[in-house]
Amino acid sequence: MFTISNFIGGNICNPISGHYLDNFEPATGKVYSLIPDSDHNDVAVAVEAAQKAFPYWSSLSIETRSVWLIKLADKIEEHLEQFAEAESKDNGKPITLARTMDIPRAVSNFKFFAHAITQFHSESHHMEGVGINYTLRQPIGVVGCISPWNLPLYLLTWKIAPALAAGNTVVAKPSEITPYTAFLLSKVCQEINFPAGVLNFVHGLGPKVGESICVHPSVKAISFTGGTSTGKRIASVAAPMFKKLSLELGGKNPNIIFADCDYEEMLATSVRSSFANQGQICLCGSRIFVERPLYEKFKTDFVARVSKLQVGDPMDNNTKTGAVVSEAHMNKVLSYIELAKAEGGTVITGGERANVPDRCAEGWFINPTVIEGLAYNCRTNQEEIFGPIVTIMPFDTEEEVLMYANSTDYGLAATLWTQNLSRAHRMAEKLASGIVWVNCWLVRDLRTPFGGVKNSGVGREGGMEALHFFTEAKNICISY
Ligand code: NAD
Numbered sequence: 001m002f003t004i005s006n007f008i009g010g011n012i013c014n015p016i017s018g019h020y021l022d023n024f025e026p027a028t029g030k031v032y033s034l035i036p037d038s039d040h041n042d043v044a045v046a047v048e049a050a051q052k053a054f055p056y057w058s059s060l061s062i063e064t065r066s067v068w069l070i071k072l073a074d075k076i077e078e079h080l081e082q083f084a085e086a087e088s089k090d091n092g093k094p095i096t097l098a099r100t101m102d103i104p105r106a107v108s109n110f111k112f113f114a115h116a117i118t119q120f121h122s123e124s125h126h127m128e129g130v131g132i133n134y135t136l137r138q139p140i141g142v143v144g145c146i147s148p149w150n151l152p153l154y155l156l157t158w159k160i161a162p163a164l165a166a167g168n169t170v171v172a173k174p175s176e177i178t179p180y181t182a183f184l185l186s187k188v189c190q191e192i193n194f195p196a197g198v199l200n201f202v203h204g205l206g207p208k209v210g211e212s213i214c215v216h217p218s219v220k221a222i223s224f225t226g227g228t229s230t231g232k233r234i235a236s237v238a239a240p241m242f243k244k245l246s247l248e249l250g251g252k253n254p255n256i257i258f259a260d261c262d263y264e265e266m267l268a269t270s271v272r273s274s275f276a277n278q279g280q281i282c283l284c285g286s287r288i289f290v291e292r293p294l295y296e297k298f299k300t301d302f303v304a305r306v307s308k309l310q311v312g313d314p315m316d317n318n319t320k321t322g323a324v325v326s327e328a329h330m331n332k333v334l335s336y337i338e339l340a341k342a343e344g345g346t347v348i349t350g351g352e353r354a355n356v357p358d359r360c361a362e363g364w365f366i367n368p369t370v371i372e373g374l375a376y377n378c379r380t381n382q383e384e385i386f387g388p389i390v391t392i393m394p395f396d397t398e399e400e401v402l403m404y405a406n407s408t409d410y411g412l413a414a415t416l417w418t419q420n421l422s423r424a425h426r427m428a429e430k431l432a433s434g435i436v437w438v439n440c441w442l443v444r445d446l447r448t449p450f451g452g453v454k455n456s457g458v459g460r461e462g463g464m465e466a467l468h469f470f471t472e473a474k475n476i477c478i479s480y
Helices: 040-059 062-078 080-091 095-119 152-165 180-191 206-215 228-241 263-279 292-306 327-342 398-405 421-430 463-469
Strands: 006-008 011-013 020-025 030-036 124-127 131-139 142-146 169-173 199-201 219-225 244-248 253-257 285-291 346-349 369-372 389-395 413-417 435-438 471-479
Touching: 006 040, 006 180, 011 180, 020 080, 040 142, 040 169, 040 199, 040 206, 062 080, 062 095, 062 152, 062 180, 080 095, 080 152, 080 180, 095 152, 095 463, 142 152, 142 206, 152 169, 152 180, 152 219, 152 463, 169 206, 180 199, 206 219, 206 228, 219 228, 228 244, 253 263, 253 398, 263 285, 263 292, 263 389, 263 413, 285 292, 285 398, 285 413, 292 346, 292 369, 292 389, 327 346, 327 369, 327 389, 389 398, 398 421, 413 421, 421 435, 463 471
Parallel strands: 142 169, 142 219, 169 199, 219 244, 253 285, 253 413, 285 389, 369 389, 413 435
Antiparallel strands: 006 011, 006 199, 020 030, 124 131, 131 471, 346 369
């Protein structure tokens, strides 16, 4: 048992109240550490530290800030195994996934924005015979970064890196369910003598810590990733204070498979896009639509592969499916399986809690589950479940599947499998979604805009979009 601490003004520190929360290991269902149960008082101190650091950090040259971000990246890379173990223990994800995806991506996030900021250019607009405009892009000040539990360090650094690169100082709140790697990052900051107060972590509950960040008058922008209902709450408190808001929210993504696809590639990728990280990636395709001539073959082959996914101890290198993140989340996911049955669905594989022996006997595991026979508009096919559950259903025409795909309140990502180029373009244009992958999934170029439409969010992250979000544009017009 050990204690996670806040990181404020360059110091590892206890919550002012002295109160702590239990932190569980999903694979065992047992408490393994304590985290600060911080509140508005800790947030106030963190914001003060960030305000104090802002003049120094924002006046550093771009090259110097870039070097600091590279140093952070290098140190995470140096401690990659320790970070991967921490992420796996805290979240329940297979250690191989943390080692090959989560932590390397956190390193890439810092490196990418360290380089991107050196290429960030300002615009000028010439008015012939009248004058010239040029637009400065200035850091905002203190910004708040609030992140979820599914990709803890990956998504936290996806916000922190551009915010810092652009010259802001940060008060960050990692998910209270997965605080461990953010704590390790604060230790890395200490190890490299990262300037005090530039990056601060306040741990604790969303309504106490997260909301205190959102309502603090000196925090001028909020970058949030999490559930749609939390996003709605944040918008309701931050919008009347005229804060800049970036909201990356839930999804219910379609995976559309035409009979002319590259079958093997589609099949292997669809297993991954359905169940990677126990289906707890906002980009996972949870509704699989298959063109009717291929439906029975797909069903047989897909179920055969899914039933072989090894559910096991996340720390085991052979484990493909680890634990879901919490007992409450496990119960929510299981309740959706019951709902699916009540709505007339048939579970064709999985459908229950998985028993993993020995140290994981009390852990929160669910067998990867495939359900068929449901209508496109039932609750199971409309609401975000965010677990190892997919539904499959046949379709006959492009128009029909577009209607199914676009029928939810969400619009984050869609995947499309076809060898017909015209159809790929035609469908991609019409899908109500911020991201469309054609014949691939989760292929990420960090320069591209990332985000959703409808209830999946407001604004875009990634590349120059993120640097635009974390800066204020100031136009200067000079008359001849
Ligand atoms: P969540 O909304 O419960 O929590 C996210 C973060 O917000 C946590 O740090 C939490 O403590 C904090 N929070 C909670 N209440 C708050 C409040 N009132 N004010 C301020 N902060 C508050 O989400 P979660 O369960 O951690 O994550 C799962 C959700 O995240 C899913 O809906 C998933 O789709 C979504 N997600 C979206 C993306 C994306 O890029 N669009 C990426 C990953 C996850």
